Amino acid sequence: MDKVQNNKAWFLVLPVLVLVAFSAVIPLMTVVNYSVQDTFGNNVFFWEGLGWFEQVLTDSRVHGALGRQLAFSGIILAIQIPLGIAIAVCMPKKGFWASVCLVLMALPLLIPWNVVGTIWQIMGRGDIGLVGYSLSALGIDWNYARDPLHAWITVIVMDVWHWTSLVALLAYAGLQSIPQAYYQAAKIDQASRWSVFRYIELPKMQGVLLIAILLRFMDSFMIYTEPFVVTGGGPGSATSFLSIDLVKMALGQFDLGPAAAFSLMYFLVILLVSWVFYTVMTNLDKAEGR
Amino acid sequence: MVQITLDNLAHSYLPNPQGEDDFALKQLDHVWKDGEAYALLGASGCGKSTLLNIISGLLVPSRGRILFGDRDVTHQDTVARNIAQVFQFPVVYDTMTVGDNLAFPLRNRGMAPAAIAEQVQKIAAMIGMEDQLKRKARGLTADAKQKISLGRGMVREDVNAILFDEPLTVIDPHMKWELRTQLKALHNEFGHTMIYVTHDQTEALTFADKVVVMHDGRVVQLGTPEELFDTPEHTFVGYFIGSPGMNLIDAEVAGDTAQCGGHAIDLGGHYRTPKGRVQIGIRPEFVTLTAGDRGLPVTIKRIEDVGRHQILRAEFAGKPINAILPEGFAVPAGANRLHFAPDRINVYADDWRVAPLHAVANPVKEAV
Numbered sequence: 143m144d145k146v147q148n149n150k151a152w153f154l155v156l157p158v159l160v161l162v163a164f165s166a167v168i169p170l171m172t173v174v175n176y177s178v179q180d181t182f183g184n185n186v187f188f189w190e191g192l193g194w195f196e197q198v199l200t201d202s203r204v205h206g207a208l209g210r211q212l213a214f215s216g217i218i219l220a221i222q223i224p225l226g227i228a229i230a231v232c233m234p235k236k237g238f239w240a241s242v243c244l245v246l247m248a249l250p251l252l253i254p255w256n257v258v259g260t261i262w263q264i265m266g267r268g269d270i271g272l273v274g275y276s277l278s279a280l281g282i283d284w285n286y287a288r289d290p291l292h293a294w295i296t297v298i299v300m301d302v303w304h305w306t307s308l309v310a311l312l313a314y315a316g317l318q319s320i321p322q323a324y325y326q327a328a329k330i331d332q333a334s335r336w337s338v339f340r341y342i343e344l345p346k347m348q349g350v351l352l353i354a355i356l357l358r359f360m361d362s363f364m365i366y367t368e369p370f371v372v373t374g375g376g377p378g379s380a381t382s383f384l385s386i387d388l389v390k391m392a393l394g395q396f397d398l399g400p401a402a403a404f405s406l407m408y409f410l411v412i413l414l415v416s417w418v419f420y421t422v423m424t425n426l427d428k429a430e431g432r
Numbered sequence: 433m434v435q436i437t438l439d440n441l442a443h444s445y446l447p448n449p450q451g452e453d454d455f456a457l458k459q460l461d462h463v464w465k466d467g468e469a470y471a472l473l474g475a476s477g478c479g480k481s482t483l484l485n486i487i488s489g490l491l492v493p494s495r496g497r498i499l500f501g502d503r504d505v506t507h508q509d510t511v512a513r514n515i516a517q518v519f520q521f522p523v524v525y526d527t528m529t530v531g532d533n534l535a536f537p538l539r540n541r542g543m544a545p546a547a548i549a550e551q552v553q554k555i556a557a558m559i560g561m562e563d564q565l566k567r568k569a570r571g572l573t574a575d576a577k578q579k580i581s582l583g584r585g586m587v588r589e590d591v592n593a594i595l596f597d598e599p600l601t602v603i604d605p606h607m608k609w610e611l612r613t614q615l616k617a618l619h620n621e622f623g624h625t626m627i628y629v630t631h632d633q634t635e636a637l638t639f640a641d642k643v644v645v646m647h648d649g650r651v652v653q654l655g656t657p658e659e660l661f662d663t664p665e666h667t668f669v670g671y672f673i674g675s676p677g678m679n680l681i682d683a684e685v686a687g688d689t690a691q692c693g694g695h696a697i698d699l700g701g702h703y704r705t706p707k708g709r710v711q712i713g714i715r716p717e718f719v720t721l722t723a724g725d726r727g728l729p730v731t732i733k734r735i736e737d738v739g740r741h742q743i744l745r746a747e748f749a750g751k752p753i754n755a756i757l758p759e760g761f762a763v764p765a766g767a768n769r770l771h772f773a774p775d776r777i778n779v780y781a782d783d784w785r786v787a788p789l790h791a792v793a794n795p796v797k798e799a800v
Contacts, residue, residue, distance in 0.1 A: 326490050327523035329510045331537040331584060341525045341536075 176402035194403035204404065206379065207387035214383055215362040218301050222358055223351070225302070226309025230317055231339065233310070244314075247307045255304075259371025262300040266292075266372070286373060290380035293373045297381055300368055305358060312354045316347035348426065356419040360412060384408055434500045434592050436464040436487060436625065441496035443482055449494065456482045458649040460496070464593070467623040469616075471636035474646035475672070480629045481520075483646070484595045487627070488515045500592060517595040518585035522577035522602065524569040531556070531565035534583050541588070555583045558614050574602045582611065586618055593625040600635070612639060633673050645669045661715070662776075667783045670713045676743060676754045678713045678778075681728075685710050685779050688792050693749050695728050700775030701788020708782035716743070718776035719755035727769035728753075735763065746770065 177194055179187040198204050229247070234240045250258075266286050268274040277284040286292040320342065328338045366385035369375065375382035375390070382390070388408065392401035443457040452458060457479045464470060464487075472480050485491040487498065489510040497506045505513050516537070525533055534555050538548045556562045559579040564572075569580060578599065585594055596615075600608045616639065619626055630636050636643050637657045645653045645660065645668070652666035653659075664670035664678060671677030683690040683697070686705050690697045690712050697712065721744060730746040730753060744755040748770075755770055757763075779786045 321521075323519050323521060323523050326485070326517075327519060327581070327584075329490060330488060330515070330517045332511045332514075332540040333536070334540070337536075337540065341527060345525075345527045 173402045173405050176398045177406055178399075180399050190399060194399040195407070198400050198403045198407065201400075203379075204387065207382055207384050210380075210382065211363060211384045214298070214365070215359055217298055218305070218362050219355060219358055221298070221302050222306045222309050223355060226306050226354065227313045227347070227351070229306065229310040230313035231343065233314055235318065244311070247310055247314075250304050250307050251311075253304070255367040256371055258300065258304050259368040262296060262303075262368070263372045266296045288377055290377055293377060293381050296372060297369050300372065301362065301365070304368070305361070309354045309358065312350045313347055316350035317343060320346045349423070352419065352423050352426070356416065359415065359419075363412060363415075434625075435466045436593060437499040438462040438464075438487075439497040439499060441486065441493050441498065443479075443486060443491065443493045443495070455494075456649055457486070457493070460651055462644075462651060462654070464625055464627065466625055468642055469619050469626045469640045470628065471640035471643045472627055472629045472646060473631065473633060473636040473643055473672070475631060478646045479649040480646055481597055484517065484597050484627065484629055487593070488517045488595055489513045490517075514588070514591050515593050515595060516585040516588055516591045518582050518597065518599040520598040520601050522574055522581045524572070524577045524580050526568075526570040528569055529565065530561055530567055530569055530572075530580060533569050533580050534565075534587050537584055537588050551587055551589070555587045558586070558618070559583045559611075575604060575607065578602050579607075579611070586615075589622060591624060593627065596626065596628045598629055598631070600630075615639065633675075637673075645672065647672075663778060663785065664713065665785045667711065667713065667780050670715075670778070670780075674715055674717075676716055678715050679719065679753045680711045680713050680780070681748065681751070681753065683710055683712045683779075685712070685786075690777070690779070692728060697728065697772060697777070698774045699777050699779065699788070699792070700773075701779075701791050703779055703786060703788055706779060706781035706786045711780045711783075712772075713778045713780055714772045714776060716754040716756040718773040719744075719753075720771045720773075721755055721757060721761075721763065721767050722769045722771050723764045723767040724769060727771035729768055730770050732768060 178190055178192070180190045180193075181187045233243045233247075253261075265271045265273045266284070268278045268284050274284050274286075283289075284292060286296040324342045324346075325338065328342055333341070364385055365383055366389070369381050369383060370386055370389075373381045375386040379387070388401060388404050391397050391404060438460055441457065441460045441462075442455055444455045446454050449455055460483075472483065474480050482491065486493050489505070489508060489512075492507060497504055499505065500513065525536065528536065531552055534552045535548050538551060543551075552565070553562070556565055559582060561576065561579060561583070564576075569577065572580070582599055585596070585599075600611060603611060612635065615626070615628075618624070628636070628639050630639075641656070642654060643657055643660055644651055645666075647666065647668040653664065653669045655663075655665075660669055660673050664673065667678070667680055670680065681692050683692045685691075685699070685703050688699045688702050690699055692712070699712070728748055730748045733745045733747060733752075735757070736743045736745065739759075741759050742757040742761060744757055746753050746755070753770065774792070779788070
């Protein structure tokens with residue numbers, strides 16, 4: 143029997159297409175459109191080709207922002223992942239205190255990002271902030287609005303405070319799924335605490351840790367709100383990460399063309415990194431199932 | 433290697449156990465003699481694994497003491513006790529190679545690398561994985577993983593005892609037999625005390641010199657396979673061991689006779705009148721089918737031919753009763769009576785065996 147071709151069925155996909163078009167395709171294409179054109183106002187556009195892309199790629203200001211961004215993501219990953227694992231390992235596994243710890247750990251995650259920024263903006267102030275005042279009282283001339291190092295420390299401490307919980311909770315879930323028999327066997331084999339961590343806990347947490355790294359990398363790579371509230375990208379451009387720089391370019395200077403080209407490349411970098419993570423993770427799954 | 437003594441041991445998983453029912457392991461006094469191979473037999477959930485975990489140091493008992501020789505180890509950890517234990521489901525260290533897995537317990541004890549390599553080779557040969565020592569343990573079959581677990585259990589020669597917690601559950605039948613033989617050989621070579629938990633009676637009876645039967649958190653009998661077969665101390669042992677298990681019939685016992693529903697049955701011994709619920713127990717192997725008017729009248733349900741013999745399934749007073757008939761036995765016409773060999777009958781009061789005061793001098797041998 144011949145297959146019946148019923149192309150009318152495609153109409154059923156239409157609502158989704160319309161929705162996706164408005165929510166993703168059209169905004170994205172607008173950006174693509176801006177990235178290859180120039181304008182002097184009055185809604186008159188000129189074809190610019192790949193000019194903006196070349197300009198952005200060779201722009202030392204963008205290079206600086208990218209460098210700071212990579213440094214920031216690298217530093218917070220290097221702190222949050224080990225710290226999160228350590229917290230998860232130390233958390234009680236069951237009972238009343240396990241619940242208390244879980245709630246406490248979840249709290250920072252529930253606070254809106256601009257509020258987090260505000261909290262640390264105030265905390266770091268030398269005149270009224272708890273941390274800033276204490277440091278000043280200790281004889282350290284603490285001023286994150288003037289000293290780039292102080293600004294970096296504030297932003298990093300804030301991010302660690304805000305997001306280490308996520309890593310800890312994911313690692314905790316990974317630890318909870320390890321059957322008791324593994325710990326018993328390790329005890330019988332007279333393994334040290336370090337061996338238990340190295341050969342049982344860490345391998346079993348591998349999957350969730352990869353997800354934690356992916357999430358933390360993407361989020362930190364796109365960070366905007368908190369540093370914007372705390373330092374506004376300063377002092378100078380010391381804490382101008384990619385997003386902050388992009389917004390300055392697009393809305394501060396209204397350089398729509400370069401900003402659009404910048405956005406597209408920014409988007410592609412994130413896409414690329416996510417793809418790499420996805421490939422690594424699926425390959426690990428295959429190795430597991432072999 | 434050392435004698436392991438359980439002194440007044442009891443364990444409950446509850447923080448404040450009240451009645452006896454709260455205890456997973458009821459009070460227990462027991463001595464595991466140095467160098468013997470024991471099988472710990474019992475239904476699932478009877479406390480076997482709890483007992484093993486207490487011996488190896490994974491659990492601290494709620495009450496009582498554990499002695500290794502004269503040393504009290506009740507509160508010592510697994511390192512101090514140096515006991516090997518193999519669990520029901522395979523546990524391997526995924527990121528290590530097969531060889532590193534086997535070497536792990538030795539490395540943790542700080543043995544010299546050369547000696548470790550030699551020992552690992554030997555164990556690998558025993559479990560048949562010599563050619564896979566360099567392979568990562570991740571992704572092996574459950575079978576192979578369990579063989580590694582077994583290997584890790586056997587790799588230390590200086591352990592005080594090796595405990596097996598139903599180790600062959602996930603293994604292929606033909607491999608099961610081979611591994612059991614290997615365990616037996618290992619026992620003969622090194623003379624470790626071995627305790628082998630199982631709920632498979634064949635496994636228990638072939639592996640061990642002594643079988644310990646547990647029921648409902650209690651050790652109900654310790655004995656050789658013959659003792660368990662001939663004189664089960666508890667009705668549970670009677671019906672758990674043997675296929676089919678022991679027949680148990682409610683009876684009134686006085687002197688050397690039992691009254692079952694108005695029928696007199698001769699006993700092989702002399703008894704004081706036992707109190708409580710009295711039953712007589714007879715193994716199907718010692719029941720014969722006869723015609724005539726002697727013996728217990730039964731309703732025959734069916735006869736199953738299982739190859740080397742036949743099993744007669746019958747009913748007496750609404751309760752099943754079984755007999756084993758020889759291969760090729762032709763049931764005589766009108767046969768509906770079961771006769772019990774008097775010296776093979778055991779008497780139970782409230783499930784525990786009552787020893788006869790003395791044997792009947794000349795038990796009446798009835799003509800079959």
